Amino acid sequence: MTDLALSSSLAMAATHPDPAFPRFHPRPAQGWINDPNGISYINGRYHVFFQYNPLSARHSQIQWGHVSSADLVHWEEYPVALSPQPGGPDSAGCWTGVVTLDGFVPTACYSGVQDHGGHSQVVIARGSADLVTWKQDGHVAASMPADPLVTAVRDPFIFHFNGARYAMQGAGLADGRAALLLYTVESLDDWKYQGIWLTTADPVAAAHTPAEIWECPQLVQVPVSSGGSAWVMMFSLWLSGDDHEHANGVGHLIGSLTADPLSGLPVFTPSSGGKADLGRDFYAPQIVQLSYGSADSSPAALLWGWANEGPGRDGRRGRTEEEIDDAGWSGVLTHPRVLSVVDGALVVSPVPEVEAYRGASVATRAAGSVVVPGFAEVLVRGASGASGAGSVELVLGSGADAQVVYSGSLAAGEELRIFVDASLVEVYGSGSVATTLRAYPAPGEEWQLTLPSGATADVWELALPA
Template sequence: MTLSPSTASSVLPASRAFPRTHPRPARGWLNDPNGLCRVDGTWHVFFQYNPGSARHDAIQWGHLSSPDLVTWQEEPVALRPQQHGPDAFGCWSGVVTVDDGRPTAVYSGVEAGDDRSRVTLATGSEDLRSWRQEGVTAAEMPADPGVVAVRDPFLFRWAGRRYALQGAGLADGRAAILLYDAADLEHWTYRGVWLASDHPVLSADLDASIWECPQLFEVVEGEVSRWVLIVSRWMRQEDGTGRLQDVRYVVGHMDEEPDDDGGRVRGAAPRFTPEACGAVDTGPAFYAPQVLALEDRTLLWGWSWETRPEEISDEEGWAGLLTWPRELRLDGDVLVAAPAAECTGHRGRPLELTSADGTIELPDAAELRATGPDAAVRLLLRGPAGEREVWSGRAGTVVVDGSVVELYAQDGPSHTLRAYPQDGETWCAVVEPGAVTGWALGPSTP
């Protein structure tokens, strides 16, 4: 994470793999972003966290805050597993809302190591820095025997009423989204399976055992309203374990559930009709994003996991990071992401972009912007043993930060990957055709 220059050198690990501008604590395991919100001008990002090791275990909610989406401060741990409580096995993914003036965390409380969870509530202080966990359960597992896995509550409003989604897996092998009436935040009413993976628009692209971390937001263009649903695909393996596949989106429209005669019932639950789908991010190290829908834009953070051996993460004491915040927009049916405008605050000195062979040498934290729709990028790590290609393709923006690479197309999905510079290796890029500008990133990038 970006810290003030006076503290960065004493807090950040020495590893070249550790990011300078991507928010995360100095140590511990990190996965899904949770509870995104902005309160009294301060941005808050919570996340799945194990401060005790670089392994996925004893999951809590870590907390970072920022005045500007550039400089981040590590806050006290927000939520911890409560002995004999509904979250004894872990405080898993969810959101933060304000209910009757009270900040409230709405999350999956997991009591045992299985696919069963409860929607659990905790109330926070006005500044979100202290939390009360009293075991309040808003929704149990549905009594429906066809629903075998439930997780990751998400809240949204439709026609002035609050509803909730949860990701689910069904007994017949389909993935699904469940719908709840959440007008009373402490007592949800189950409305059934809202969408399933065998829908004809989705079956080819969104097959999964469980849809995790459902996110839903509205895009209004003129008088046309469209909705975007994002899901992370969890695939069950033959040995019963799960594989985190990728993240997909569905574009559609929303209307009210019809009555038996096909008419509309005022106050009826919303119905989502899919129209098109695609990839949120095409990279191999991106999962479980969460969105924050604001009046003028929608932001997204994702989790980027490690692709190096666990033993190295154990030795360095950290694993996982959050992406830069990304602004989302629809271009027809295509979901396009770009770095949030505030991310320009990471830029330091301009880079020297000329060389005899056309190769641009980069510091360990750098951003390149290429102009022209056909700009192609080759990203390399070059050292005494030669060079290895990290990525090549079309991209308008390239962000390198330690071991994370974020690539943004001008007209398509983003691409997130991890690559680990070794001793003596230097990040390099070749961009052609078109002009390119670049900057070193971070408060004290050499």
């Protein structure tokens, strides 16, 4: 462990004075966080950066915070990695981007903004071998394209295809379409703009990823259950007036990547798509491409998303801006998630490592109505047979103040994994994407899970492993 590690982020969380503060999802004890950035696996450690304002619980003067882990369970918090440079191309914030190895040098490629309009530039910073210290010299690798149709650009993402390195950025066009811009990247210091790559004029994209700007674009290869792999694109679906209330959420496209016969540039052809998360409190995920949990090194990917605070959605009680200010913190990252394609659909699962947080068993094969601790994992099993289907509800509180935080169907024989971490709820269903939700327990309120006939639940308290 580097000497510059500040502390165990999760150990600090266990003593946080706010009962709504999650204990099993790493983040600083104070300040605003949003988009996960720079997710990478380098020298045996997973590194997760994130947009961060350590000075208040509001989005302002965005920096990059940093946590890392060797096992996805024990997390260490580090000093701020990137900060706005006065007079530089990122003077108004170091926004979303990625970290990649340039040779053997960790390199951050991120959106630098000088004002709060739609214009941004790709700014480069070089890191130490342990990714703890960074040199920012204001180098710009790509400026706003000289194309009057492109009115907003943000969030660079790097991918590889046919042995070459490419990059893309999310964009908005003057005619109202969302778009992707494509770049060739022989040198990380000088990105070559190749033009508008994909837009919501594509009928599959229009159906599944409608937006005015595609934010936080991602493109990775994931395993297909029947063999081989598929290319998955993911976008955060920005609409004017969102202001951190992203009604369209996050969408994805599944398709193929081929080489254009004339230029050799990659061509993405979407064939299907859908939501990337079914909750209203999930936005700006980032995916890291790596070979994960596979003896044959087949392509695999891990995803982290941002769960924001809010005024309450879908009947759930939220927090006012004043309450968020008083708490002194805002935002949390999800558990790391594994992506795959099963029967043509995207499937999202928690990484197996999070089972390490299972502590004392609270209930085994419980039925009917089950009380769930405020920090818990629940494994729900639907009954087999034609009569095994029904619905599952997770309710916070009782009587007139009760909130239905989650309600969903349970197929016969299906399993659900539910994680409750203070005010963050993550639900993972068999053969589906996840559902990310926020809810804030009042003093004395309990969580209660209601199961359909024949279904059972195993419940564990969450605990930090040694």
